[in-house]
Amino acid sequence: MMELVRDAIRRLRLGFLQTLFIKWFGLVSYSGDENGKEVGNSPEEPTENSILKENLADLRAENAKLKLKVDKLARIVTMRRMSENDSQTVNQDQLLALARNAMAREREDATLHKLVDTIVQSAYHLLMAQRISVFVQDDVNQELWLAASDDAVGLRIPNNKGVAGMVARTMQPINIPDCQQSSLFDPAADQMTGFVTKTMICVPITWNGYYLIGVFQALNKQDNEGNIIPFTEYDMDMLNILSKELAGGLRRKAVEFTFDRVLGRAASSLSEEDKRQASFLQSFYQSPSRVDMRRGSSTETEKVKESITKNRRRSTVFCVPEGFQLTQTGALASELSWDFNVWDRTEDQLVVYAVDIYKSSGLSDHFNIKDDVLLHFILDVKRQYNHCPFHNFRHAFAVMQTLYVVLRDTAVTDYLTDIDKLALITASLCHDVDHPGVTNDLLVKTESDLALLYNDCSVLENHHCTTTFKILRRPQSNILASLDKEDFAQVRKAIITAILATDMKKHVELCGRMRMIVEGKNTDGQLPLDVDNEDDRMKLMEIVLHACDLSAQAQNHGLAEAWGNRVLQEFQEQAASEEAAGVAVTPFMQELDVPFNRAKTQQNFVGYVVMPLWESFAEMFPQMEVAYKNSKKNFDRYKYARFLLHSHLLFETLPSLSLLSLLS
Known part of the structure; x- marks a missing residue:
């Protein structure tokens, strides 16, 4: 048998198949002529390059045939090696080592698709299957997406249908020796692809044994002669081991993978709902394409600017509540809670x-912030907030108080310095200061002054940073006046870093970073973060402020409804401004007066954005489990409201009712 393998390798004219074979099966590289003698490159003999140039077409055809032969021989060798185990049981440590060694390089590249492909190829070689498929669970739409397969990639099936659906529901593996006779088997995929499924094993891909990520499936096991035979329990164990490796990669980049699927589907879909959904999620992912972006004319731009500036009506009067003294500490901050x-x-x-948050957290005393300076600073910040439906001073304070609760009730402060806490509290209050109530995309699309100033990069977030430090430059509002140059530079860097992280385009990156932190958590709950490492602290501050900025839909349903209606109102106003100016209206902002579209938009936002974020945050800091649970409840409410509206039960009779009060 080994002589046949060596003979096949000797005949290879290109080196990549030999390298692949050696990589997988650990055979010694062989170089020689047909008689087994070593050969070298002689100056008089043609080189490999010259042979390739002269016979490229023939070599490609020959190598294609040889690849099939080598692959088959390799699988036979693998099976025979494994069958040498007298007990016929799987040595899981050896199998895991085999899979991990083969995937080490791909994992270092941190490319999810490459990692998935490598694991799938591992399954092909270890199981001798004709087809390997990976399905990924879509919790929002209750579907399984065919993410990796030789055919039908992108296929979606309900997670209550077929063998894959059964495994997804029960999270138990299934071995079917004769699919054509099984009532569980759904032939729809075979009918679409022309493939004939005869035998199958299917295992769940889970995280920590309880969180379903997807399903790993192998079809049609072959024996040494190429005959289709049933899979064994031995095969089931191997697929389970590989699924653990696959789970790690998918879990680390779950949000990115989900967004890729949705955006990929919309690119080839004619459905307006798919395009609206993709348009919405695009705002949390990659930067807008300048090729696809329609630029407005100068007249259109001025109309949009005029529409934007009408929101800039700031209040200038402040009245301290009767009987309250600014010297009191903790009197009000103790009332703050998640809801x-x-x-x-x-x-x-x-x-x-807001004043009391600085005082009760000890920041005022520690950094010698005078009461009148602190009050002036907060009032100046308040005056710089516009009267937008959502991005206003109330939203700023809501994020600030949420962050205060997180710092007070969790171990976040174990990984931060006092300078970091001062920066975070300040950044939370200022993170949307002077927000015009429109998106970065619109500012870029209309070539606004801000977009030109910040070169289309995180336009609003850069503007919020600039506005913050313009306020701090005023002596009567400079709460950082007592800091030396080094500390001031550190606070400034931290404030800018945290505010820039509120750009929703960074959402996927930050979610992936949280997954890496969660995976590094030890049994004592200690996170892989070092308070003495500035980079670790900066990354944590980015995560914390971004999460607090997206906390509205993780609160009780009354608050979630109030904030949800306001952000949709802001979207509607932007759509009206775009339409009036003759600029292409952002797809997901269209027809938000239709209750079904409002429910769908909120369901997508909570399901794809808020829930994964707070799930990971709660794994980092368990005290925030309430946020994830609230987001799940709100998701279920939006989903049910969408179901009722789609069924036309309330569409005509109750169109004016709010979504969540409808379900109360």
């Missing part, structure tokens, strides 16, 4: 709460 209702307080009261 603190900012709508039950006036904006003037929120100013006093």
Whole structure:
């Protein structure tokens, strides 16, 4: 048998198949002529390059045939090696080592698709199957996506259908020795692809044994002669081992993978709903393409600017609540909680709460911030917020108080310095200062002054940073006045870093970073973060402020509804401005007066963006489990509202009711 393998390798005229074979099966590289003698490159003999140039077409055909032969021989060798185990059981440590060694290089490249492909190829060689498929669970649409296969990639099936659906629902492996006789088997995929499924094993891909990521499936096992035979329990164990490796890669980049699927589907879809969904998720992923971006004329741009600036109506009067003294410490901050209702307080009261956050957290005393300077700073920040439906001072304070609760109730502060805490609290209050109530995409599309100033990069976030430090430059508002140059530089860097991380285009990157932190968590709950490492602290501050900025839909349904209606109103106003100016209207902002579209937009936002974010955050800091649970409840409410509206049960009779109150 080994002589046949060596003979096949000797005949290879290109080196890549030999290298692949050696990589997988650890055979010694062989170089020689047909008689087994070593050969070298002689100056008089043609080189490999000259042979390739002269006979490229023939070599390609020959290598294609040889590859098939080598692959078959390799699988036979693998099976025979494994069958040498007298007990006929799997040595899991050896199998894991085999898979991990083969995948080490791909994992270092951090390319998810390459990692998945390598694991799939491992399964082909180890199981001698005709087809290997990877399905990924879509929790939002309750579907399984065919993410990796030799055919039908992109196929979607309900997760209550077929063998893959059964495995997804029960999270139990299944071995079917005769698919054509099984009531579980759904022949729809075979009918579409022309493939004939005879035998099958299917295992769940899970994280920590309880969180379903997807399904790993192998079809039609072959024996040494190429005959189709049933899979064994031995094969099931191997597929389970590989699924663990696959789970790690998919879990690390779950959000990125989900966004890729949705955006990829929309690119080839004619469905307006798919395009609206993709348009919305695009704002949380990659930067807008300048090729696809329609630029407005100068007249259109001026119309949009005029529409934007109408929101800039700032209040200038402040009244301290009667009987309250600024010297009090902790009197108000103790009232703050995860579900603190900012709508039950006036904006003037929120100013006093903001003052008290600085004082009760010890920042005022530690950094010698005078009461009058602190009050002036917060008032100046408040005056710089516009009266937008969503991006206003109430939103700023809501994020600030949420961050205060996170710092107070979790171990986040174990990984931060006092300088970091001062920067985070300040960044949370200022993270949307002077927001015009429109998106970065619109500012870029209309070539606004801000877009030109910041070169189309995180336009609003850069503007918020600039506005913040213009306020801090005023002596009467400079809460950083007591810091020396080194500390000031550190605070400035941290504030800018944190605010720039609120650019929603960074959402996928930050979610992936959280997964890496969660995976590095030890049994004592300690995170792989070093308080003495500035890079670790900066990354954590980015995550924390970004999460708090997306906390509205992770609160109770009353607050979630109030904030949800306001952000949709802001989208509607932008759409109206775009339409009036003759600029292409952002797809997901269209027809938001239709209740079904409102429910769908909120469901997508919570399901694809908010839930994965707070799930990972709660794994980092378990005290925030309440945020994930609330987001899940809100997702279920939006989903049910969408179902009712889609069924036309309430579409005509109750079109004006809000989504969540409809379900209360």
